[in-house]
Amino acid sequence: MSKKITRREFIKRGSAGMIAGSAILSTNAAAYGRIIGSNERINLAVIGIRGRGGSLIGNFAGMKNVRIKTIVDIDENLFGQRVQQIEKIAGYKPKTEWDMRKAFDDKDIDAVGIATPNHWHALATIWAAQAGKHVYVEKPSSHNVSEGRKMVEASRKYDVFIQVGFQNRSRISTNKAIKFIRDGKLGKIYMARGLCFKPRADIGKYPDGPLLPGEKFRMNLESGHYLTPYTKAYLKKVHYDMWLGPAPKRAFNRNRFHYNWHWHWDYGNGDTGNQGPHQFDIARWGLGKDEYPVSVRSFGGYFAYDSSQETPNTQTSIFEYADGCILEFGTRGLFTNPEGVLLPDIRISSTGNISSSTKAKPVKIGNIFLGTEGWMQVDSGGNWQTFFGRKNEPGPTSGDSDEEAYDPMNLAGAGGGGHFNNFIAAVRSGKRSDQTCDIETGHLSSALPLIANVSYLLKRELKIDGKKEAFIDDKEANAMLTRDYRKPYIVPDKI
Secondary structure, three states, X not given: OOOOOOHHHHHHOOOHHHHOOOOOOOOOHHHHHOOOOOOOOEEEEEEOOOOHHHHHHHHHHOOOOEEEEEEEOOEHHHHHHHHHHHHHHHOOOOEEEOOHHXXXXXXXXXXXXXXXXXXXHHHHHHHHHHOOOEEEEOOXXXXXXXXXXXXXXXXXXXXXXXXXXXXXXXXXXXHHHHHHHHOOEOEOEEEEXXXXXXXXXXXXXXXXXXXXXXXXXXXXOOOOOOOOOOOHHHHOOEOHHHHHOOOOOOOOOHXXXXXXXXXXXXXXXXXXXXXXXXXXXXXXXXXXXXXXXXXXXXXXXXXXXXXXXXOOOEEEEEEEOOOOOEEEEEEEOOOOOOOOOOOOOEEEOOOOOEEEOOOOOOOOEEEEEEEOOEEEEEEOOOOEEEEEOOOOEEEEEOOOHHHOOOOOOOHHHOOOOOHHHHHHHHHHHOOHHHOOOEHHHHHHHHHHHHHHHHHHHHOOOEEEEOOOOEEXXXXXXXXXXXXXXXOOOOOOOOO
């Protein structure tokens, strides 16, 4: 007699081929979603449905044989819009919950997508792993370095996949750029630089509590901050204690809530830990560094505005590796430089006009790799250009027709090249090697901006012991690799 397998085991064994002969009447997402009880369908919960959560919903809801069974958010005011979004894309209405633990308790849910504020990433992921769910978690994978390591341990102990949202890992164009570098075509790479010229407006100052009658809330268009009426009536549908979670108990303040949490240390990591992780990941990847650097120095400040923002709007972080290679990241959040990054061989005439022999499109958010033979710039969409010699002669680019068919990681066979698709493909195959950004990779790239922020806050250079994931002979700095957790929202010491 054959052994009966569970639905989860069936999915892990890769059932895609077993349904090939089934009579499927339609190939659109809505039709697939109506096949109730199909063994091949993957049921998901999306936790945190505002901002990036909307992107998770849009991508997962549009996939064949993937159903978003539950959406979760502490702000119940958001449910109506997201339910309509899913119904429009996939033809069904999901269940709604404000407590993520309800989704973790649901035996029918196979995986979860997490797009909460950073301070919730680790605990939500660990709870999901303990419940046997696979996890897609946004970057940075954790709010501090210690809890990131716990996420790796949870993935291994509970045998679940945890994918971190570094989308470039699943972009064919970015993979081609990395292979070009690794093949030595720029010579020996001695420096990688990430940059973020992304203007952030003044967030102002506001008193604790709901909006008063007639009071208005400033709208921050540059950062995507929506005008939200945080009145008493609105806050009745907000589960604020759950939103605080592991963070210290504080009164509600609209300037620490939706989106602006990024600029407060209790919940976010500033732009170095917001946009920065993408560029840190590409820089480390291109350098071929799967180990920690040996030192870090980060400096900057919050300039021009007088607001409640705690994190800097201008920051430079410099890492040095044991072999002397340099990794640098800079965020400039006050203005956008219309010329983008200042490229090599920039020439300024006597009249002040700027010209360059590179003919390169300026990169405002992206990466630059400097080698002994040439250099490369990569923009935030994975488009890249190369230049060689003293005259910056243009070289190969991501748009070269003879390179388009090249798929360096067989991404087309691991989810079609999309990062969300790659996660689902790995869950179906049951092969950890199919993931383009397993938690171990995502943790190391996330740890770099987190370490940089420790140096920034302490205003000094720090020496790093990569094997111990700690600073050398520095109790003050090591204490900042973790945090004091508020009961009952505690990231456990032992997984």
